[in-house]
Amino acid sequence: MNTIRVTCAIILREGKILAAQRSETMSLPLKWEFPGGKINKGESEVECLRRELLEELNLSMLIKGRLSNSLFNYGDFTVELIPFIVDYVESEIILHEHRQIGWFTSFELKDLDWAPADVPILQEFLDRTIKMPL
Numbered sequence: 673m674n675t676i677r678v679t680c681a682i683i684l685r686e687g688k689i690l691a692a693q694r695s696e697t698m699s700l701p702l703k704w705e706f707p708g709g710k711i712n713k714g715e716s717e718v719e720c721l722r723r724e725l726l727e728e729l730n731l732s733m734l735i736k737g738r739l740s741n742s743l744f745n746y747g748d749f750t751v752e753l754i755p756f757i758v759d760y761v762e763s764e765i766i767l768h769e770h771r772q773i774g775w776f777t778s779f780e781l782k783d784l785d786w787a788p789a790d791v792p793i794l795q796e797f798l799d800r801t802i803k804m805p806l
């Protein structure tokens with residue numbers, strides 16, 4: 673089975689978390705996700721995340737930690753989603769691909785319609801923030 677490796681960022685800013693909604697024309701249209709993308713050949717996970725955040729949102733970041741990878745089988749391919757927790761670095765966000773982004777509290781995040789591969793990551797993140805609030 674073809675597995676693609678994808679990094680993504682849980683971006684924190686003043687107690688809120690950034691989530692991005694995929695556009696109508698992307699795969700998984702209108703699903704919410706953590707921004708990021710596919711790792712290119714020869715690229716490290718961190719290099720990939722840095723590149724994708726700049727390309728997609730014009731956003732810089734500071735890595736704080738990571739969560740467990742999530743494997744999800746979408747039928748014709750499997751995604752290995754590699755999540756990092758990052759701090760927002762002041763920059764003007766410009767949307768290049770997504771329909772919209774929002775800054776949400778942990779509580780609000782639960783109500784979004786997430787890409788399936790993100791669900792275990794979101795759960796792990798929420799379990800952590802219950803023990804150690806942002």
Ligand SMILES: Nc1nc2c([nH]c(=O)n2[C@@H]2O[C@H](COP(=O)(O)OP(=O)(O)OP(=O)(O)O)[C@@H](O)[C@H]2O)c(=O)[nH]1
Nearest residue numbers: 678680698699700705706707708709710751787789790
């Ligand atoms: N960036 C990102 N991709 C995710 C997440 N969850 C998830 O299942 N994916 C899947 O991971 C794959 C890679 O995402 P991508 O954003 O680089 O995809 P892409 O625009 O290069 O190509 P695509 O639109 O054809 O999928 C996509 O199939 C996407 O649906 C997530 O939280 N963030």
